[in-house]
Structure formats: structure tokens, C-alpha cells
Amino acid sequence: MVRRRLLLASAAVLASWSGARAADAVVMAEPEPMDYVRVCDVYGKGFYYIPGTETCLSIGGYIRYDTTFAGDPAVNLEGDDYQAGSSYRVRLNLDAREETEFGTLRAFARLQTTNTSGADNEVEIDQAFAQLGGLLVGYRDSMWSSDIGGIEDGLLTDTDLVVGDFNTNQASYTFAANGFSATLGIEDDATGDAVPDVHGKLVYSGAFGAAFVSAVYDETFNDEDVNSAFGLDAIEIGGNTFYPVILPGSPLLLDDGDNDAFALKAGLSLKDLLFADSTLKFEGHYAFDPTVYAAIPGLATVASLSENNSTILNPTPGSLPIFLEWAAGAGYAQAIGKFGFAVAGQYGETFDTAFLTSLPTGGAAYVASKGDYYAGVVNLGYQITDNFASLLEVNYKNVDFDQLGETDQFAGFLRFQRDF
Template sequence: MNLAKSLLLGTAALISAASLAHAADLPVAKAAPVDYVRVCDWTGAGFFYIPGTDTCISIGAQVRIEGVFISNSRTLTPVPVGTSNILGRTIVPARDRDESGFLARVRLGVDTRTQTAYGTLRAFIQYQIDRVQGTYAEGGLSGGASTITNSGGNNAALRRGFIQFAGITAGRVQSFFDFYADNYNYEGIANSDIAQNVFAYTYQVGGGLSATFSIEDRNARNLTTQGLGYINAGANAVTTGARYGGETIPDLVGVLRYDQAWGSAQLSAAYHEIQAESGPFAGTSGQGFSGTDTDGFAVQGGVRLKLPMLAAGDDLWVEGAYQNGAYLYQDSAYYMNQGFNSALLGGFQHVDRDAIAIHNVGSAAGTFTLQKGEGFSVMAAFNHYFTPNFHDVIFGSYEQTSYGRAGRIDWTQGGLGFGEQYKIGNQFLWDPAKNLEFGLEFDYVKLNQTLAHNVNQAATALPTGISKDPDAFEARLRVERDF
């Protein structure tokens, strides 16, 4: 029995050894190497290589919650294009306007960068989603009825989307004309701050000096849907007013910028074509349309001074702009009564224009000449850190516009007089943790204007209760988290 067991064990051992020897001759499949995520060491914090590529990527987001209160007053809406008297205006009582509102905003961004023989190739996308209610949606115009506007709405759009390569920038970016661009303030002040679709080239001269030429979408700088005011004067006045024609020449922007350790300085210039047309109407050899063109332009200068001698992070911005026929280069709010997120001011609305079309008295229907608007704006903002986690920003702006002979035709016929506006505000900002900020902003705005009137005649009186020189107070609370 013991002999039999020994034979069986010996046989099993021989078979096992033979099997192992044979297996040693077979090919062995090796596990695929793991391609771990690697941090990019040439792009700055937050970037890592997309596995299997030489492209670095960064993914980020921002969440913003905001509430606002604005002391509105009774307002008088503007004359619709083509109307010629006060009957075209509507009085909106203050109680029919929302004075408070809420905003919830999310921004999602992806930034990719690749090293090439021509420098860094960059592609950037940022998508913005808003939920707005109350005064953010300019609601409350229907006496409290549950309209879509009054109930709030969703907005979703591409905020930024561009490619940069070898000095070329193509896509949707901040206009190259802009400098301060409402860098600190929540409510807009008088300065240029517009996102644009562009084709641009930047040449690095050296020593911190750069020069940019940018071709930008003109339509983003046209004022309102119609874009132009219209004055009916004479029996043959058209009934459809005047408006911007289709875009032919985009806006042309040139910039010189100088960046140093002490801060930055920038000079900007822009050309803005005004193509105006009116119609349809009978006459003009049966064509039913007529038009005329003119040229607008704007210039701007700004400087940012870093002030570390006061506190780390302190800086001062100063900027000024002049425009002739190109209002949105002076102030990116569409007229002096309006802010970016609210109606802002009540009273008589100073509806600024790039130009006002004035019908040629005694001429055929639809013929007109253009009176361009002219104006300037200046602004300043000072940011000071009392502690690394608490800072304060004070800011303000002044602007004015005038319209030449359009100010010598009564406002009930579409004339527009001189206007000036003051804005001042202050922010209290607390950063209790990295990339988390609580902000409280207070703003005051005052508009002074003249009512356009016919020569040697007094201006037509405003309706009872409508202020010619309105003002308003605003308070805004914001919580923002970036990651």
C-alpha cells in the first residue's frame, strides 16, 4: 500500500515538472502599461495632459448667486420707430416695475494648450447658463400679471469660444478695444465692455509692447434692434422710420498695449460704419426704400497702476473714451437710463443713438440725412485690501452726449437733447476661503438732460409725474465660487 502511494506521488511529480517545463516555452502576454494623468509643467497650475496626447487641458467652473434691489421711479418709454408724437409713448407706473430680482449663473469652461513650433496653440470654450427673475429680466411691465418676463427665464449661450495660434485670435472674446471692461463693479458704469466675434492678429513688439489689429462684428455695436432714431419733419415723412441696413464693413479696431511690472496702459481706436435705410413706402421711382451712409469712430485711453506699496493686490484704473457716431464704445449700456441687468432708471428715457435720421423737409418720402451723436466718458476704480481676506472697491464714471441739430427739434417729433450721467459705487468684498467671495455693492446714478425743442419755442412739457432728471439707488448682494 505504501509502495503504491509512493508510485502515484512520484508519477504526479514527474507530470507536473514536465508541464511546467513545457509552459516555460510558451509566450507570456504582458499587461499594457498604465498611462497615468501627468501634470503639465509649462502651462501653470490646473492643467494636465490628456492621456495619450501632448495637449494640456484645464476644466473649470463658476457658480454665482445674486440678488438686487433698485429704487425705480415712474418711466416714459421711448417713441417706437416711425411714430411722430407723444401718443407713441407709454407711461409705466413705478408700482408696475419690479424693484428686486434674483440671478443664478453657472459658467463651465475648458482650456486646452499645445506646444508647437510656432508657439502655444490654445483653444478655449466657456458656456454660460442663467436663471433670471424680476428686475434682472426687466420684468413687471404688465401690472403684476404672470408673464414670461415677470416669472423669470432661462438664458444659455456661448460666452467665450476662440482659437489662438501664432498671434492670431479667432472666435468670441472680449473686444480688443476694451480695457477696464467693468473689471470690478457689478452694475455697469460708463465704459466699453462687450464680447465680440473677431478675427485679430497681435504682434509682440518686445519689452512689454504689443500691437493688435482686430476685425469685429459690427452688429454687436449697433444700438438697439432698430439702431437709429428718426425725426419726421414735413408732410412727406415716411411712417416706417429709419434703421440700420445689413452689415457690409465690420468694425475695425486697432490697439497699442504696454504691460510692465507697474501695471498696464492701452490706446484703442475703432471705425464703425453706419448704413441707414428707410421704407418700405410709395415713391422713390417705385423702389420703396432709400438710404444713406456715414462713418463713426471712437478712441480710448486707459492705464492700470499696481499699488503694492499700499497693500498686496491694490490697484487703480483710469480710462477715458470719445466717440462720434459709435455710442457703445463710450458706454456698453444701450442708453443712459439702462444698466446691464436692469432698467436702472425711470423718468424720461434718454435713448442714445449712433445717429438720428432727419427727414429732408419738402423732399420725397423717405429721404433723410444723418445727424451723428457725439460724446465721451471717463471712469476710475480703486481696489484696496485692508486684510488678505477683505478688500473694498470704490468706482465711478461720468459721460455726456449731444446730437447737434437733432436737439433743435421737439422731443415729441423724435428730437434728442443733451444728456449727462454720473455713477458712483462701492463694494465690500470678503474672501473667507480660496476662490469663494461674498460681495455687497451699493450704486447711485443721476441723469441730467435737456428736452429737445424747436428753435425759438419751449419744449413740450412732460406728462405729470415724469421726471426729466431722474436718479436711482441700487444694492446688490453676490456669492461666487470658482473651481
């Protein structure tokens, strides 16, 4: 009897406890769906969808360290006929893209900072532009030297001997179909007037490589009216009229009396013609008048191997760019496993140029001269591991003016670069 009473009591307790628990049951909320970062393979490697959008974003860049050298006529602080230094650069590329009813909408920005032998640490915007379909607006390499249309100018080495290579504000439109592309654009020439520089470019790309032809109109700044406004008078030498082209004390360029300049450029790039993983390229230009699109820097210093530092009887060393009436060059690049090498050469002639030079009898006078220019570059690279590589470059430049003599220079660098 006692056992029966205990069983009934236990059953009653369990029933009351389970009823209380049922009354106090907690309802768990459904977890919110997670919006994980997804890979975007529409535009190639490295793109991801920005969560909650259909915009794809790629973030990349590199960290680079160079040991640089530049030979005579650069002179270091100890009086030696060479300079040696070092530099590093950090570059960050941001690339956002999405598809619209008008084509691909893109925004690209490139930020970088360069430290050269302990100086120049400012962050700069190297490129920033937007694209919608074939329309491009923003700041980047001049259309004369950029890869708009599917082929990049230059002769395959790191110092690629590009003529008229600089960045500028611009707007252009590219039409592309079946391997052909045609680009027409305008650039701000920073003269303050309403007349921009005008560019046109035709490209054909195929399995063989690519070919292009470019043309540019430049309203130059070395005409009589502009120079007179700055107090820079024309000079007559041998029946020719010369005008200063940059600042007082700079060389003078032959001018035909108007301010219009035209230039043409063409190039051909051939893939795997001689061996697999090789590229052979030819490129040249002809300028009918002096223009910044036909200019190359003078000789280098280690502070920047692209800055001017020529001693060709120039009263202001470092301010002498070289204006080439025409130039032609060729380059070859070959990859062999983790190794790669490239070689490029270029030859051209300068416009008639007047230089201020000292006279044997004392005083100074302008002397008109025409010059020959040639340059060569050799690169040797090694891919140490994925995303980390080394590059050794040696380049040589020579300018020989018929009445002033010649100057030449060896320069180069050893580079280590980590891409990401």
C-alpha cells in the same frame, strides 16, 4: 525493505506530477503600459494633458447666486418704487492649448445659463474663439472692451462702467515683445455690408502695472441713406439734423451727414502704488461721432442689471441706451486678507439727443437736449473659504438732460459664488 519501496514510489509520483505541471505552464501576458493623466504646468494651474496627446486642457467655471434690487424709476408689479429679485448663473470654461512651430495654439469656449426670478434658462455661448500665436478669430468681447494686449478695460468693480461693452465676431493679430504689444483687428458690425469696424490697441505692461491706448473706426448705421431705407426721416431742430439711431420711437442723435465714426480710449493701471495688494486705475474715452462703442446701457431692472429701463421722457421705456461723447473715471481695489473692497466713479457728457415729449398744449414734439452722466460703484467682498466667496455691491447712476430734467437710480446685489 517496505520503507524503501514506499520512498521510491513517492519519488516517482512527485516526478511525474511536476513533469505534467511543467508541460501545462501558463505564460502570463505583459501588462500594457498605462497612459495616466499628467499635470500640464506650462500654462499655469488647472491644466492636464489629454491622454495620448500633447494638448493641455483646463475645465473650470462657477455657480453663482445673486439677490438683486433696483430702485426708482424701476417699479415692481405691486406698484412700489423698487424691484427685488434673484438670479443664478452656471458658467463652464473650456480651454485647450498646445505648442506648435507657429506659437501656442489655443481654443477657448464659454457656456453659461442664467435663471432670473424663474425665467431665462437657455444655455448660451458667451465666448468661442481660436488663437494661433498672435492670431485670434472667433466670438468674444469687442476688442474695444476686452483684455487683448494684456490689460482689461473697466474700473475694477463688478459693474465696471465699461463704455461700448458687447460681444461680436472678430479677427485680430497681436504682436508682443519686451512688455509692449500692438493689436490690429476687425469686427463684424452686423450691418450686412462688406465694411467692418476696425480697431487698434497699444499696450505697455511692467512691474508698475500697465497703460494702453485704443482707437476704433465704426461705419455707423444712423446715416441718411440707411434710415431712409427703413422709412426713418431726418428731423431739423435748431439748425441741427437728427436721425433715429435704433428703431422708430427711439431717441434721435445728432448726425453730421456721413456714416463714419471715430473714438479713442486710454487707460492707466498701477499696482501696489498706495498699499500692497492694491490697484489704482484711470480710464477715459472721447468719441468724435455717435457710435455703439461710446454707448452704455440705461438704468437697470432686476431682470438684468445691465438692461435698459430708463424713463427719461422716452416713448418706449427700456429702449434708451446712453451715448457718451466723452467720459472719464477712476477705480481703486484693495485686498486685506480674506476681505476686499473696490470703489469706482465715472463722469461724462452725452451727445446732443432729441427726445419725443408731450407738449403742455397737447400733442408731442421732439426736443433737443444734452446731458451730464455720472455713476459710482462700491464693492465689498469676503472669501468665505477656498473657491467660495461673497460679494456685496451698491451702484448709483444719474443722467441729467438740460431741457428734460434728470433721472437717477440705486441698484445692487448680494452674491455667493462657488468657483471650480
